[in-house]
Amino acid sequence: MKALLRYSDLVARNVVNSRAQLARLQKNAGFPIGRMLSVNTRTWTELEIDTWYESRPTENARPLQGRAAQLVKDASAPQPHALKTAKRKERSQPAAAE
Numbered sequence: 001m002k003a004l005l006r007y008s009d010l011v012a013r014n015v016v017n018s019r020a021q022l023a024r025l026q027k028n029a030g031f032p033i034g035r036m037l038s039v040n041t042r043t044w045t046e047l048e049i050d051t052w053y054e055s056r057p058t059e060n061a062r063p064l065q066g067r068a069a070q071l072v073k074d075a076s077a078p079q080p081h082a083l084k085t086a087k088r089k090e091r092s093q094p095a096a097a098e
Helices: 008-010 019-028 046-055 068-077 080-091
Strands: 035-038 039-045
Touching: 008 019, 039 046
Parallel strands: none
Antiparallel strands: 035 039
């Protein structure tokens, strides 16, 4: 018989932290529903959990949104002092003769 994992086993293995998180993973992230062992006991096999885990992306697949996206955008934009320095260097160099 396969080893069966209960909710408490998922928590102990740091797969989930709460039942609400488990429900969200099942609804939105393809987490296996599991099998009902009895009326109030749901179980999963290690293979189900391992297969789901291996299917997870290794990087954040969603683009950044809100404040995080703005911080990244601001960090990649040229800073005002850099623009002033570039303009100053451009003015100080003689024009190229054609």
